[in-house]
Amino acid sequence: MRKGLGEFAWTKTFVLVLSCMFAGLSLCAADEPAGQKELSKEEIAKLAQNPVADIISIPLQNNFNYNVGPHNGNQYVGNFQPVIPFGLTENWNVITRTIVPVIRQPWLAPDYGDTWGMGDIQFTTFLTPAKPAGGIIWGAGPIVQFPSGTDNSTTAGKWAAGPSAVALRMDGPWVYGALVNYLSSFTGPEDRGAVSQWTVQPFINYNLPDGWYLATSPIMTANMMAEGSQQWTVPLGGGVGKILHLGKLPLNVQLQGFYNVAHPDIGPEWSIRFQMQVLLPKSIF
Numbered sequence: 308m309r310k311g312l313g314e315f316a317w318t319k320t321f322v323l324v325l326s327c328m329f330a331g332l333s334l335c336a337a338d339e340p341a342g343q344k345e346l347s348k349e350e351i352a353k354l355a356q357n358p359v360a361d362i363i364s365i366p367l368q369n370n371f372n373y374n375v376g377p378h379n380g381n382q383y384v385g386n387f388q389p390v391i392p393f394g395l396t397e398n399w400n401v402i403t404r405t406i407v408p409v410i411r412q413p414w415l416a417p418d419y420g421d422t423w424g425m426g427d428i429q430f431t432t433f434l435t436p437a438k439p440a441g442g443i444i445w446g447a448g449p450i451v452q453f454p455s456g457t458d459n460s461t462t463a464g465k466w467a468a469g470p471s472a473v474a475l476r477m478d479g480p481w482v483y484g485a486l487v488n489y490l491s492s493f494t495g496p497e498d499r500g501a502v503s504q505w506t507v508q509p510f511i512n513y514n515l516p517d518g519w520y521l522a523t524s525p526i527m528t529a530n531m532m533a534e535g536s537q538q539w540t541v542p543l544g545g546g547v548g549k550i551l552h553l554g555k556l557p558l559n560v561q562l563q564g565f566y567n568v569a570h571p572d573i574g575p576e577w578s579i580r581f582q583m584q585v586l587l588p589k590s591i592f
Contacts, residue, residue: 346557346588348517348518348550348557349514349516349518351518351550351557351559351586351588352512352514352518352520352548352550352559353477353482353514354586354588355548355550355557355559355584355586356482356510356512356520356522357444357475357477357482358390358402358404358433358446358473358475358486359400359402359433359435359444359445359446359473360390360392360402361392361394361400361402361437362390362392362586362587362588363389363390363391363392363586363587364389364390364584364585364586364587365387365389365390365584365585365587366386366387366388366389366390366559366582366583366584366585367385367386367387367388367582367583367584368385368386368388368580368581368582369383369384369385369580369581369582370383370384370385370386370578370579370580371383371578371579371580371581372384372575372577372578373575373576373577373578373579374575374576374577375413375415375573375574375575376413376414376415376420376573377414377415377416377573378413378414380413380414380420381411381413382410382411382412382413382575383410383411384408384409384410384411384426385408385409385410386406386407386408387406387407387408387409388404388405388406388407389404389405390402390403390404391403394437395434396437397437398436398437398438399434399435399436399437400434400435400436400437401432401433401434401435401448402432402433402435402446403430403431403432403433404430404431404432404433405428405429405430405431406428406429406430407425407428408425408426408427408428408461409423409424409425409426410423410424410425410426410456410461411423412424412458412460412461415460415573419459419460420460422458422460422461424456424457424458424460424461424462425455425456425457425461426455426456426461426462427452427453427454427455427456427461427462427463428452428453428455429450429451429452429453430450430451430453431448431449431450431451431471431488432448432449433446433447433448433471433473434446434447434448435447442476442477442478443474443475443476444474444475444476444477444484445472445473445474445475446472446473447470447471447472447473448470448471448472449468449469449470449471450468450469450470450471450488450490451466451467451468452465452466452467452468452490452502453466454466454495463492463495463499463500463502464495464496464499465492465493465494465495465496465499465501465502466492466493466494466495467490467491467492467493467502467504468490468491468493469488469489469490469491470488470489471486471487471488471489472486472487472488473485473486473487475510480513480514480515481511481512481513481514482510482511482512482514483509483510483511483512484509484510485507485508485509485510486506486507486508486510487505487506487507487508488505488506489504489505489506490502490503490504490506491503500532501532502532503530503531503532504528504529504530504531504532505528505529505531506526506527506528507526507527507528507529508524508525508526508527509523509524509525509527510522510523510524511523511524511545512548518549518550518551519547519548519549520547520548520549521545521546521547521548522545522546522547522548522561522563523544523545523546523563524545524563525541525542525543525544525565526542527539527540527541527542528540530571533571536569536571537571537572538571539569539570540567540569540570540571540574541567541568541569541570542565542566542567542568542578543565543566543567543568544563544564544565544566545563545564545565546561546562546563546564546580547561547562547563548560548561548562549561556585556586556587557585557586557588558583558584558585558586559582559583559584559585559586560582560583560584561580561581561582561583561584562579562580562581562582563579563580564577564578564579564580565577565578565579565580
């Protein structure tokens with residue numbers, strides 16, 4: 308296992324990425340025009356629930372996974388996942404989504420696990436209509452996974468890429484849809500197994516007065532390189548969220564719990580997800 312300098316490296320890298328991202332977001336915010344209509348909490352909640360909304364958002368997702376590995380250890384996965392939109396033309400936007408994971412991996416096997424480390428970074432680009440028609444909001448584009456993990460137990464060790472797509476609908480207080488992607492490895496060390504993985508995230512939100520909402524957004528995965536019952540992780544559950552304000556800055560806070568009705572032998576039995584999402588809609592500047 309790579310410890311010592313390895314742990315310092317992932318910490319330094321994560322802090323550097325965080326600092327650069329916030330510096331860039333500050334510059335973007337300074338360029339937005341003032342005097343736009345202020346959004347209600349309900350409108351902000353719907354923006355937060357739209358993966359391809361035309362706003363800058365900075366989610367920090369904390370996943371606490373329980374009963375992982377042969378000794379029922381606890382795993383932590385923290386995802387720093389900024390979403391930044393760009394106007395491509397009058398009719399089309401490009402939405403970029405980056406996921407930088409930091410993982411506390413419990414003991415999984417001799418010399419495998421029981422460490423902190425950075426996981427593999429994923430970068431997704433969605434092409435989406437600036438003015439969706441027909442009530443369906445959608446986006447599609449490529450996803451790339453970089454072998455940035457700092458320990459054998461926190462990385463797949465392969466470069467991987469594939470398609471990604473999202474579709475959703477807003478119907479009164481309801482926001483529902485799904486995000487799907489597929490990753491397949493195309494290069495990397497020969498001693499690491501190939502990557503062939505589906506990720507499916509359906510989401511259903513019911514918005515209540517004063518920025519409260521009910522939510523379920525389980526993340527289902529299928530490792531196609533595993534055998535039989537070891538392929539799928541299928542969580543069931545949900546929770547509640549609330550739009551708060553730090554001054555003019557909207558903050559989306561959400562708590563969900565899930566029980567995995569299917570999971571690999573070393574996978575978690577249940578999990579808690581706590582997410583804080585800073586939103587930077589144009590109307591606040």
